[in-house]
Amino acid sequence: xxxxxxxxxxxxxxxxxxxxxxxxxxxxxxxxxxxxxxxxxxxxxxxxxxxxxxxxxxxxxxxxxxxxxxxxxxxxxxxxxxxxxxxxxxxxxxxxxxxxxxxxxxxxxxxxxxxxxxxxxxxxxxxxxxxxxxxxxxxxxxxxxxxxxxxxxxxxxxxxxxxxxxxxxxxxxxxxxxxxxxxxxxxxxxxxxxxxxxxxxxxxxxxxxxxxxxxxxxxxxxxxxxxxxxxxxxxxxxxxxxxxxxxxxxxxxxxxxxxxxxxxxxxxxxxxxxxxxxxxxxxxxxxxxxxxx
Numbered sequence: 001x002x003x004x005x006x007x008x009x010x011x012x013x014x015x016x017x018x019x020x021x022x023x024x025x026x027x028x029x030x031x032x033x034x035x036x037x038x039x040x041x042x043x044x045x046x047x048x049x050x051x052x053x054x055x056x057x058x059x060x061x062x063x064x065x066x067x068x069x070x071x072x073x074x075x076x077x078x079x080x081x082x083x084x085x086x087x088x089x090x091x092x093x094x095x096x097x098x099x100x101x102x103x104x105x106x107x108x109x110x111x112x113x114x115x116x117x118x119x120x121x122x123x124x125x126x127x128x129x130x131x132x133x134x135x136x137x138x139x140x141x142x143x144x145x146x147x148x149x150x151x152x153x154x155x156x157x158x159x160x161x162x163x164x165x166x167x168x169x170x171x172x173x174x175x176x177x178x179x180x181x182x183x184x185x186x187x188x189x190x191x192x193x194x195x196x197x198x199x200x201x202x203x204x205x206x207x208x209x210x211x212x213x214x215x216x217x218x219x220x221x222x223x224x225x226x227x228x229x230x231x232x233x234x235x236x237x238x239x240x241x242x243x244x245x246x247x248x249x250x251x252x253x254x255x256x257x258x259x260x261x262x263x264x265x266x267x268x269x270x271x272x273x274x275x276x277x278x279x280x281x282x283x284x285x286x287x288x289x290x291x292x293x
Contacts, residue, residue: 003270004267004270004271004274007263007267007270008267010263011263011264011267014256014260014263015256015260017252018253018257018260021249021252021253021256024245024249025246025249025250025253028242028243028245028246028249031143031242032179032242032243032246035176035235035238035239035241035242036176036179036239038235038239039176039235039236039239042231042232042235043232045228046228046232049221049224050225052221053192053222056218056221064215065215065222066161066162067158067161067162067190067222067223067226068192068222070191071167071191073167074112074167074168075112075113076112076114076115076165076166076167077107077113077114077115077166077167077168077169077170078115078116078117078135078157078160078161078168078169078170079100079103079114079115079116079117079170079171079172080116080119080153080170080189080230081097081100081116081117081118081119081120081123081171081173082119082171082172082173082174082233083096083119083121083122083123083126083142083237084120084121084122084237084241085120085121085122085139085140085141085142085143086121086122086241086245088245088248088249089241089244089248090244090247090248090251091244092241092244093120093122093123093126095174096123096174096184097122097123097126099172099184099186103170115134115166116134116135117134117135117136117138117156118134118136118137119138119141119234120139121139121140121142124139135156136152136153136156138153142237142238142241143238143241144238145231145234145235145237147227147231149234150227150230150231150234151227151231153230154226154227154229154230157169157189157190157226158190158223158226161190161191166190168188168190168191169188169189169190170187171187171189171230171233172185172186173185173233173234173236173237174236174237174244175236175237175240176243178243179243179246180243180246181243182240182243185233187233189226189229189230192222192225192226
């Protein structure tokens with residue numbers, strides 16, 4: 001009977017865990033919609049800016065800007081690493097952190113120094129445990145990033161690049177491919193690669209007229225472009241986080257259901273065996289008593 005009591009306690013424990021994972025799955029499902037709508041709402045602005053920048057780069061010709069100019073030698077690289085504040089999201093954070101760390105080691109082998117801007121408690125904890133200091137840290141905003149956060153990051157990296165303190169800025173984050181899957185992305189934030197921005201398409205000469213001139217508009221548009229790219233990475237990662245958590249919690253719920261079914265079968269067999277043994281003992285006792293009489 002002690003074994004039956006232990007099995008019953010374990011079944012109850014797994015059922016409680018299943019209720020928790022099921023609740024978290026439902027919460028993540030509800031948050032996915034809100035986060036996805038945020039990404040969709042920001043996409044037209046991002047696409048319009050990319051189109052304008054592509055056209056402007058084609059028309060500007062010889063116009064120059066510090067954010068467009070690649071430095072002659074790469075000595076310092078700044079990583080913007082975007083993760084979540086909370087766990088229970090499968091490999092969502094791990095793949096970003098390991099990719100950034102792997103690239104940092106590759107740069108170190110070439111004598112290139114690296115520095116970090118960390119977004120999310122998971123990134124802060126991961127690099128902090130390894131003794132890596134960060135130039136900027138953002139915690140508590142991964143599920144609901146703000147444009148102010150993106151603006152602070154963009155302003156910092158622009159100043160660092162324009163003054164020559166860093167020679168390249170990379171951003172690592174998870175892109176939400178759909179409600180269940182995410183893709184790891186590493187994008188070059190600075191210097192701005194106009195060929196990638198315009199996707200190699202020829203500039204549409206009649207699409208835009210720039211006033212007062214292309215160089216002035218370019219000087220205003222490039223800082224806004226960097227802000228937009230950072231903000232889009234933050235909200236894209238936030239949407240991907242909910243998708244990854246929903247998938248992880250669904251898997252946990254399914255595993256809990258399977259464990260409960262297995263334990264229930266084992267419990268039923270053990271209980272049936274105990275009942276059979278008890279009946280056998282009663283029958284044997286009654287037969288022995290009858291013989292004595």
